[in-house]
Amino acid sequence: MAGGGKLSARQKMINLMYLVFIAMMAMNMSKEVLSAFGLMEAKFSDANVVTTDMNEKLLANLETKAEEKPAEFALAANKAKEISIASESFYKYIETLKNDLLSKGKYQIDPETGKLPFEAMDKTDILDEAWFTGDRLTKKGQEVMSKIEDYKSTIKGIIGDDVKYSKAVENFEKRFSTEQEKNKDGKKIDWLDYHFKGFPAIASYTKLTAMQNDVKVTEANMFNVFLGNTLDEAVSLKNYTAIVIADKSAFFAGEQFQGKVVLGKYANVTPTGLSVGGSAVDLENAIDSTGAARLDFNVGSVGEHEIDGKFTFLEDGKPLDIPIKGNYVVVPRPNSATISADKMNVVYRGVVNPMTISFAGVPDNKVSASGAGLKKGSGMGKYTMVPTSGREVTINVTATLDDGSKVSDKAVFRIKDIPKPSGQIAGQIGTAKLPRNNVEIGRIEAVLEDFDFDLPLTVTGFKMKVEGKPSVTCSGNRLNGAAKSALRSAKRGSQVQIFDIKSRSNGPAIKPASPLIIELTN
Template sequence: MAIKKRPVSPRQKMINLMYVVLMAMLALNVSTEVLEGFSLVEESLQRTTRNSASENAAIYGDFEAQMKANPQKVKEWFDKATTVKRMSDSLFDYAQELKVAIVKEADGDDGDVLNITRKDDLEAANQVMLAPGTGQGKKLFDAINSFRERILTMVTDERQRAIIASNLTTTLPKGAKTMGKNWQEYMFEDMPVAAAVTLLSKLQSDVRYAEGEVLHSLVANIDMKDIRVNKLSAFVIPNAQTIVRGDKFSAQIVMAAVDTTQKPKIYIGGREVNLRDNTYEIVTGRTGDFNLSGYITMQNGSGDVIRRDFSQKYTVVDPSATVSADLMNVLYAGYNNPISISIPGVPLTKVSATMTGGTLQPTGPGKYIARPSAVGQDVTINVMSLQTGSARPVGGFTFKVRKLPDPTPYIQIGDDRFRTGGLAKRSLMDAKGIKAAIDDGLLDIPFTVLGFEAVFYDNMGNAVPMVSNGDSFTQRQRDTFRRLARNKRFYITRITAVGPDGIKRTLPASMEVIVK
């Protein structure tokens, strides 16, 4: 049943805030190393984006030169290139504005995207991207979709179209859809500042990549082979520039304007290497910054051997993972606790996890339900990467296990929950009985009421208890309600209830009802 929440008083809001802060201080499990891992990924993305922007700028320069030399032939494609630049810069700059806004929300007006202080802040991204009325998440979602649809109209190669569409997709995984989340909630809800900034940097990198793919297609349309051959360059296309130690680094080595009738010769470390499909692979064994360099040779139409050097930097980082409980990093025994698990640089479909001291059930990519079996017995969630084809341990995360808090009793009055104070007799007579639930702004967990006692007072001041074996008012209790005069009061006490954890408890709280 949908429940209409009653307005929360300023005092209750303060209590809720103190509860959140206390729980966070006691149970926060996101490590500094994980957040620093996002910094490494961010730096790598920035390097990739700068390289793409530099290459795109060179192509724009070629367009301008050709426009001056032969405007009649080039104008149509030059205008399209100008449109691509305007579209790409618009989305790129918007993503940068969001990064700045999120960092300033976390660190204040002096916040610096390149030097984030509160990397673990979980509220800044929520405020900027998801705040009702002002959240930018839906606007970003629409901007990405518009850019993707317009940019794909300028690409004819199906492989390129598939890559661009995949990089800029806003389609949610099945697990996110079943939870009723939209794209912006799935991407930014409860996301640390470091991770939110990295996601936006990834978007900027994808925008520059798509821009470059379109520019190369436009160049081919105006037959700029002479310029491309005159400026023949070697390129290294890696599968990623930031690699988790133990995973495989893969890079394709190619030369621009390659003649498909002949195979280039590739030299690494001064020796010729025979690569399958021009793809270089090596298993990374240690962390640090590395450089794949060498040169490539090929004959031109005149039979001359052309040599071009290549160089590609990449970073290998230590394995790291993120495990966060969706309910304030607190696990409750006998209860289905939502858990999010991810490994930077590893697709969610390639992440696996197990848990000691209970069960861990996957519900979607990166989403799990943790159910500890015993109160006071710590549980450990062990995370593994499947990216290399076999399970490789990444880290273990230990959580304290607590009993569910006691619920609060109430009387259901329409869509409202009456807890104590004045109550109209008509409403009292219409009520069916007593209910109980944890409803503190963070949890909303119903309990089953097993029994309670209604205590009335006669004209002599003597207490008259009436017991109910269940959650419903007895006929005797209802008859007494009917005879109560205005401003008479009675009490609901000794309420027993059982929650989803199966623990039976007698609630310390009592309810005072004043008949109005």
């Protein structure tokens, strides 16, 4: 428009013309929009009349069927009557809201056209003052929301958990959703605020009529479901999916796949009960957003296991049990790597060699192993081997798979003799420095160094040689009188040899131990 300073008469006239022009455009646009809302309201009103008539016929049809086939339709007819009563009550409540809007706005139907003055119904403060106070709802606004929620809970309570009506209930929930809405700035606004605050009276009036239409549509949909008129949609093959069901959930490489392909549907329907293996499952935590039930249990030992349970749904007012059958295969958890050194498969002759033998993915009771000197021990996969003759032993392993077929494998082990022990005195091996008295009273031992088996050795005899003296033969593991006499004659710093140390075990024969060289420290 104009900047600061004094305006000329001509400029003032131009500015005034601009204002009048803009106001006229706004008035014309407003009238067009208001008229459009009015036309929409009229269409909803006509639709409500038609739907009401249709619903009355559907309800009468249901009542007739209930008399003819009470087992099939009596329960549905009763539900339909209850829905009709609840819907009529809510419909009339919405009508009171519409009447209040007309009364407070002082709007009246034109006696000549039979229509409301759409273009004059531009007030925005009627419902704003009645339903809202600042950012909160008035008592009347709270009442409106309460009535909507009461209607929703009443309809869902009448329908119940019957699986056949789940889709109808889902559509009903969407139709009467009162979730918050996002405005043009992306901010979430309460449902009543978003749909009615700040709107012209004719817009709010039309929305209330549309809500009445939703009530009539709800009745029509429910009655049709009760009559089975949605059956074609339910059984159409377009709604089915090919589902592969394997005979078991794990197969071995090279094994023949066995299973079947069926047509089925994934139903997002909450069951009333679920049990697996005789134990009830908590539905609140088990059912996900797709309607699938998630199972969580200990899989048990290695091998094939069955899943046995049931789904329970409510259909036609009665519990409907759907069995759950399946199986799965448990294979050993990989908790260690298999690491082997070439040519290091060794067992020792004459001792008990512990062994663990298993077949990946096969339970212990279906695995058998054989070999010279091999015996089954206690514990899963535990064996012992005591090889005797020869230089090698072969262990053969056979496993029986779930389909009855057998697989085999083998491993060859070298047989080695017990290694030569070492002589020991006072915990010292090979060479030692000891006082003369410690040698005299000490005990001669034979030990198997770096040998992983527990094989105690008992010294049965040895020979002792002092410098300048003949050797002395001793029995057992201590010095005899002759050996002690020879030891006393030895000089300080001289060496005493303990050799030809003989020992025995509780099993195999033992080679003579390596000698001891003892330096006397006194």
